[in-house]
Amino acid sequence: MKSLCLNVILLCALTLAGWAQGQSAEVSAFLSSGVVKLGAPVQLVVVIEGASEGRIKSLPSVPGLRFGGVYGPSVQRFSSSINGRRTVSQKSTWRVELEPSAVGDYEIPSFEVEVEGELVLTRPMSLRVREDMQGAELGYLEFNVRPKTVVDGQPFTVEIVFGWDAGLASRINHANLSLPWWERIAGAIEIEGQRALAGQAVLIDLNGQQRIEVQALGVQARAGRDYQLYKLERHYLATSPGTIEFPQPTLEFARMSQGSLFDNPRAIEQYYKSGAPARLDIGALPDDGRPIEFSGAVGAIEAFADASRREVDAGDSIKVRVTWTGDGNLEFFRLPDLSHAPGFEGFRFYGATDEEKGRYRRVATFDLAPQDSALTAIPPIPLTLFDPELGRYRVVGTEPIPIRVHGLSGSGLEDLSEPEPVDEIHDLMEAWEPSAERASGKVSVGMGAGILGSTLGVLCAAAFLRPRVRRGLDPTMPAERRRARALKQLGRDLRGAPDADARLAAFCAFLAARTRTTADAWHGRRFEPGAFGLERELAVRGDAALDALERAAWAAGGRGPDDAELVALARDLVEGGL
Amino acid sequence: MSGWRGMGAALVVALLGLLPLARGAEDAAAGNVEAAQATFDEALRAYRAGDATSAQALFEGLLDAELDAGTRGPVLYNLGNVHFRAGRFAHAVAAYTAAVESLPRSRAAWDNLELARAKAGLDPADRGDFKATVQRLVMAVRPGELALAGWVLVALLAGACLLEMWRGGAWLKTLIVGCVALVAVDLIWLHFASARLAAAPAMVVESATLYAEPNTEHTLGRRAALGERVEVLARQGERGARGAWVKVRGDEGTGWLRDNELFDWSVRTP
Numbered sequence: 001m002k003s004l005c006l007n008v009i010l011l012c013a014l015t016l017a018g019w020a021q022g023q024s025a026e027v028s029a030f031l032s033s034g035v036v037k038l039g040a041p042v043q044l045v046v047v048i049e050g051a052s053e054g055r056i057k058s059l060p061s062v063p064g065l066r067f068g069g070v071y072g073p074s075v076q077r078f079s080s081s082i083n084g085r086r087t088v089s090q091k092s093t094w095r096v097e098l099e100p101s102a103v104g105d106y107e108i109p110s111f112e113v114e115v116e117g118e119l120v121l122t123r124p125m126s127l128r129v130r131e132d133m134q135g136a137e138l139g140y141l142e143f144n145v146r147p148k149t150v151v152d153g154q155p156f157t158v159e160i161v162f163g164w165d166a167g168l169a170s171r172i173n174h175a176n177l178s179l180p181w182w183e184r185i186a187g188a189i190e191i192e193g194q195r196a197l198a199g200q201a202v203l204i205d206l207n208g209q210q211r212i213e214v215q216a217l218g219v220q221a222r223a224g225r226d227y228q229l230y231k232l233e234r235h236y237l238a239t240s241p242g243t244i245e246f247p248q249p250t251l252e253f254a255r256m257s258q259g260s261l262f263d264n265p266r267a268i269e270q271y272y273k274s275g276a277p278a279r280l281d282i283g284a285l286p287d288d289g290r291p292i293e294f295s296g297a298v299g300a301i302e303a304f305a306d307a308s309r310r311e312v313d314a315g316d317s318i319k320v321r322v323t324w325t326g327d328g329n330l331e332f333f334r335l336p337d338l339s340h341a342p343g344f345e346g347f348r349f350y351g352a353t354d355e356e357k358g359r360y361r362r363v364a365t366f367d368l369a370p371q372d373s374a375l376t377a378i379p380p381i382p383l384t385l386f387d388p389e390l391g392r393y394r395v396v397g398t399e400p401i402p403i404r405v406h407g408l409s410g411s412g413l414e415d416l417s418e419p420e421p422v423d424e425i426h427d428l429m430e431a432w433e434p435s436a437e438r439a440s441g442k443v444s445v446g447m448g449a450g451i452l453g454s455t456l457g458v459l460c461a462a463a464f465l466r467p468r469v470r471r472g473l474d475p476t477m478p479a480e481r482r483r484a485r486a487l488k489q490l491g492r493d494l495r496g497a498p499d500a501d502a503r504l505a506a507f508c509a510f511l512a513a514r515t516r517t518t519a520d521a522w523h524g525r526r527f528e529p530g531a532f533g534l535e536r537e538l539a540v541r542g543d544a545a546l547d548a549l550e551r552a553a554w555a556a557g558g559r560g561p562d563d564a565e566l567v568a569l570a571r572d573l574v575e576g577g578l
Numbered sequence: 579m580s581g582w583r584g585m586g587a588a589l590v591v592a593l594l595g596l597l598p599l600a601r602g603a604e605d606a607a608a609g610n611v612e613a614a615q616a617t618f619d620e621a622l623r624a625y626r627a628g629d630a631t632s633a634q635a636l637f638e639g640l641l642d643a644e645l646d647a648g649t650r651g652p653v654l655y656n657l658g659n660v661h662f663r664a665g666r667f668a669h670a671v672a673a674y675t676a677a678v679e680s681l682p683r684s685r686a687a688w689d690n691l692e693l694a695r696a697k698a699g700l701d702p703a704d705r706g707d708f709k710a711t712v713q714r715l716v717m718a719v720r721p722g723e724l725a726l727a728g729w730v731l732v733a734l735l736a737g738a739c740l741l742e743m744w745r746g747g748a749w750l751k752t753l754i755v756g757c758v759a760l761v762a763v764d765l766i767w768l769h770f771a772s773a774r775l776a777a778a779p780a781m782v783v784e785s786a787t788l789y790a791e792p793n794t795e796h797t798l799g800r801r802a803a804l805g806e807r808v809e810v811l812a813r814q815g816e817r818g819a820r821g822a823w824v825k826v827r828g829d830e831g832t833g834w835l836r837d838n839e840l841f842d843w844s845v846r847t848p
Contacts, residue, residue, distance in 0.1 A: 425662050425693055426686035429652035430622060447721075448768045451728035455761050458732060462739035462754075469743040478746070 025051035025115045029122035031098075031108075037132035038103050039178060039250035039272030044096040046122065048073075048115055054092055057112040057119065065106045065127070066180070068097030100129040101180070101247050103274075132272040138165045139273025140227045141251045150238050151283045151388050153298040155191060155329055155359070158236065162251045163229035164271070166219045171255045171269065176205035177212075177232070178250040187244050187282060188236040191331065192359060202230060235359055237329055238282040246278040285386055289393055295336060297385035299328020305381055305398035313406045314373050317350065320366040322381055322398055330362040336383055338366060343379030346372045373407035483574045486513040490570050494563040500552035503560060507549055510570055514578045522546070533577035545569055614643050618653065625660065634660045638818070641843065651680030654843060655687050658694065667698035668804055672781035672841030675703070679775055682717045700805045716770055724768040731761045778807035779844040780826065786840075788833025792823035800830040802839075810842055817842065 025048060032043040044067075048054040059067050072094035079088045100106060106127040113120050142161040150156050160179070164172055200216040217229040251273045259265035285298070301324050308319035324330055338349040350367035366381060380397030387394050493506030508522040515522075515532065526546065527539035534542070545561055552560035561569075621636035637657040645653065658673030674691035681687050691703055704710050735757035742750040782802045790796040792814045802808065808828035815822030815837065822837035 423693070425659060425690045428622060428625060428656045428659055429684075429686070431652060447725040448728070448765050448772070451725065451732060451761065451768075452765055454729075454732045455735060455758065458736045458739055459758070462743065466739075466743050470746075473744065 025049065025054075025120075027054075027113050027115060027120045027122060029111075029113075029125065031125055031127055034126060035128045035130060036100070037135065037272045038100060038129050038274050039132070039135075039252050040270075042098045042100070042127065044098055044108070044125075046072075046094040046096070046113060048092045048113065050089055051092075051115045052090055053117075054113060054115045056094055056096075057114045059096065060109045060111045062106055062108055064101045064104065065108070066099040066101065068099055071095045071097075098127070099178075099180070100127065103129050103131050105129075131274065135253075135271030135273045138168060138271055139251055139253060140164065140222055140229065141249060141273045141275035142222075143246070143249050143275040143278055145246065145278045145280050147388075148279075149281045149283065151298060151386065152238055152241050152285050153296065153329055153332070153386075154388055155235055155237050155299065155327065156188070156280060158234045158246075160232045160249060160275070161217070161229055162232075162273075162275075163217075163227040164253045164273075166226035166228050168253075169219070169228040172228075172253050174205070174252075174254045174256045174267075175230075176208055176252040178207055178252070180207075180247045182207060185236060185244055187240045187242050188238050191235050191237045191329075204230070237332065238280075241282050241284040244280040244282065246280070248277040249275045251275070286392075291384050291393055291395075293336070293341075293382070293384040293395075294386070294393060295333040295384050297324075297328055297330075297333035297383055298388065299326060299330075299385065300387060300389060301326040301328040301330065301383070301385055301396055303381070303383060303396050303398045305378075305401060307378060307401045307403065310402065311404045311406075312370065314371055315348075315369055317367055317369045318378070318403065320368055320378060320381065320401065321355075322364050322366060324362045324383065324396075325360060327360070328385065330359065331357045333383070333385070335364050336381060338368065338381065341379075341382060344368070346370060346375045347378075370403065370405045373405045375403065375405050377402050483514070486510055487567070487570055487574060489513070491563075491567055494566060500549065500559055503563075503566075504549040504553045507545070507566060507570075511578075514574065524550070534573065535576060538573060538576045541569055542573060610643065611649075614640060614645060614649065617643075618649075621656065625656070630660050630664055634664075648680070651677050651684070651687070654680060655684070655690070658687075658690060662690070662694055662697075666783075667694050668781075668783040669841055670694040671698050671700060671805060672783055672843070675781060676779070676841075676843035678703075679717065680720075682714075682720065695805070698805065713774075716767065717774060719767070719771065721768055721772045721775065724764055724771060728761060728764045728768065731757055731764060735761065778809045778828075780808050780810050780824075780840050780842040782806045782808060782828070782835070782839060783841045784839045786835040788830060788835060790833065792825070792834045798831075798833050800833065802826070802828050802830060802833070802835060808840070810840075810844060813837075 027046070027048050029044065029046045032041075032045060036042045046056055054073070056070065059070075073092035076091045076093075077088065078091070079086065081087070106129065108125040108127060110121040110124050113122060140161070140163045142159075144159045144161075146157045146159065160177065162175075162177065201213045202216045203211045204214055206212040212232065214230045214232045217231055219226050220229050221227075222229075252270070253273070254267045254270040256265045257263075257268055303322060303324050305320055305322045308321070312318055335352045335354070338344045338347070338352075348369040348371055350369065352364050352366045354362070354364050356363040368378065370378075378401040380400055382395045382397045384393060384395050386392070487510075490506060490510040493509065494503060497503045497506055504523075505519060508519040511517075511522045512519040526543045527534060529536060529539065531539070545566060549560040552558035617636055617640055621633045621640070624630075624636060625633035634657065637653055637660065640653045641650070641657075654673050654677035658670045658677055661667075661669035661673055671691065671694045674687055674694055677687045678684065678691055688704070695701070695703055704714055735754060738750055738753045738757060742754060782804060785804045786802045788798045788800045788802055790798050806828050808826040810824055811827055811832065812825040813822065814824075814834075817837065819837065823834050824837050824840050824842070825832065825834050826840065
């Protein structure tokens with residue numbers, strides 16, 4: 001912030017005073033410290049003075065020394081006036097982080113810096129990296145890769161146990177693990193399945209860039225000394241044969257000040273502890289003796305099975321739940337195909353589905369249907385794997401599961417099952433069935449055309465004849481049919497009527513159908529004289545019937561006129577013109 | 579009116595004149611059937627007597643005769659049995675395949691076909707999946723039966739139309755629509771069944787090299803696979819004759835192969 005303010009002020013001054021040239025460029029390169037503890041930060045600083053443009057063209061390569069990020073340039077401009085003469089200078093600074101991998105002396109050779117188009121060589125430098133003796137004594141760092149040798153496809157575990165002297169536990173409030181291989185391991189991929197952290201989880205820094213959760217192990221004794229310990233564990237799957245080199249890890253633990261608005265936190269007490277590098281050899285899966293059924297499973301795996309039911313009818317489905325556990329690539333192998341597995345000839349295999357896929361456990365359900373009542377057990381479900389401990393392929397099977405299968409004899413469902421495979425052909429056909437059907441399909445195509453033509457012909461003829469035929473028919477026929485239909489419906493309704501209400505409703509519905517009104521319109525209505533062309537006597541009979549029905553409907557218990565009387569009246573009404 | 583009568587009389591005379599011709603054709607057909615029946619019986623006897631060569635020749639000879647589907651099916655089936663017993667499983671597969679097309683509901687023909695395919699190292703004809711099931715369902719009814727059903731539906735349609743003219747009514751109209759719909763389904767089914775019967779009526783019985791011309795000098799560098807259905811496009815030489823060539827169209831395109839590498843059950847046209 002200060003530098004920025006200064007730059008702004010100077011820039012303003014320069015703007016007012018004008019730019020003055022006249023100084024030759026100078027390049028200097030130096031280390032922030034010539035002697036450092038292993039794991040402590042160290043920087044290479046490159047400064048160009050007296051030039052407006054410049055850059056680091058290339059950085060040297062030093063075995064065991066990693067050049068990290070390059071920060072900069074930060075630019076400072078200065079203006080001065082001596083005896084009335086104004087002088088302006090510029091200073092550009094780059095900082096490069098260095099990460100020594102081990103204790104030792106490192107020679108950093110000259111490297112090129114480009115200054116206003118010209119190449120300038122820096123001077124060589126020396127960096128001495130020493131172990132932090134105090135940190136080595138107070139810290140603990142154990143780095144393990146298990147197992148030491150694996151085969152392609154086999155999982156392995158990387159475990160880092162670290163900590164510091166239990167006496168320091170109350171003071172240490174900062175830890176950073178440097179694991180150069182963390183981001184990417186060539187020849188392996190990380191797999192899921194970190195077991196739930198047994199102890200308290202703690203967040204620490206990793207490679208100074210990210211935070212990571214580690215498991216607090218508490219105070220434990222190591223080599224006769226008590227340490228406050230933590231553990232970081234990750235699982236990987238070897239994906240190609242070869243060797244993986246893990247550079248040595250470094251633990252930084254410190255007591256940091258709290259810091260404030262104007263002051264960054266700083267180390268009050270700081271220690272470094274280095275661990276030993278590790279190496280993992282990955283072998284190839286042997287081709288000799290590899291079975292065709294090899295599922296891709298590698299490791300020490302065990303299998304258990306259980307069936308959804310033990311007593312079934314032939315053809316019924318049984319769900320067999322198989323659980324594989326152990327240290328192996330459980331998430332990655334192919335499920336066994338039981339359709340061709342030995343022992344499963346009497347079963348129909350409908351497929352298998354995964355229920356659970358984890359680092360230490362895999363569960364799948366196999367759908368099987370026994371086809372024969374003679375079957376007494378579900379055979380072992382085989383998984384062909386490579387056992388690294390034995391160094392050969394082997395088959396891991398589940399225990400046989402006893403079952404009882406009932407036949408379908410006499411149930412009439414026998415024909416639904418698949419026919420038994422016959423090993424012998426059926427005898428000759430001696431039946432001779434001459435028919436009118438020709439053997440080739442082309443004749444049938446002609447016949448299809450004939451059917452289509454006939455259909456269209458029938459429809460066209462019907463469309464042509466229908467109006468003419470219907471014109472020639474008795475025009476009163478539809479009305480007659482409607483009358484007959486109304487009488488028939490009345491008879492049906494009366495037969496199904498349970499009480500007087502329903503009988504009244506049926507008769508009103510009949511009258512409504514014949515007068516093109518609604519049934520409700522006839523409740524309480526009477527035949528008007530001369531209406532519908534009815535004679536007076538018929539109208540009176542109709543009114544009397546309606547009266548009787550309504551009385552019966554409103555007075556509980558009565559039924560009103562008989563069904564036969566009502567039907568006879570309805571017929572008379574229809575014949576009378578209704 | 580007299581003109582109509584004259585025309586009617588002429589039509590009757592003409593029909594009477596055609597009667598002897600029609601009767602002659604019927605007699606000829608009846609004669610052919612009798613001859614074919616005799617050959618069929620003779621082939622059966624030869625087979626029972628253990629003379630497979632004669633049985634094969636007689637059954638193959640029957641394929642050259644004008645046979646209907648009901649007769650052709652047993653001939654092909656029995657020919658398949660002859661090939662199976664002789665260990666020519668690919669030939670048996672071809673014969674049984676042709677037989678199930680003529681006798682689609684014959685359990686024996688299907689069983690023998692699947693067994694022969696297994697012996698020949700081929701996948702099952704009916705894999706049991708959805709597509710195979712639909713295909714088998716479509717093929718379960720022969721085109722002749724579909725045609726008969728179609729004619730019955732046309733008659734029903736005509737009756738429904740006549741009744742509807744006189745009586746009217748919703749249910750008769752529904753019946754007419756239903757008949758038309760069923761006729762349409764029947765025609766579509768007939769089309770697919772006929773097309774399937776007519777398509778690729780030959781099968782490769784030996785994995786064969788395809789040639790550009792009917793000689794062994796110009797190979798196409800492609801092979802017709804064992805059990806592949808092909809369509810016969812042209813022939814050079816008599817069917818079954820030594821040195822005869824057949825031009826086919828299959829999965830690998832068009833090319834020539836030797837006649838003895840093919841089992842052709844297409845209907846022989848005289």
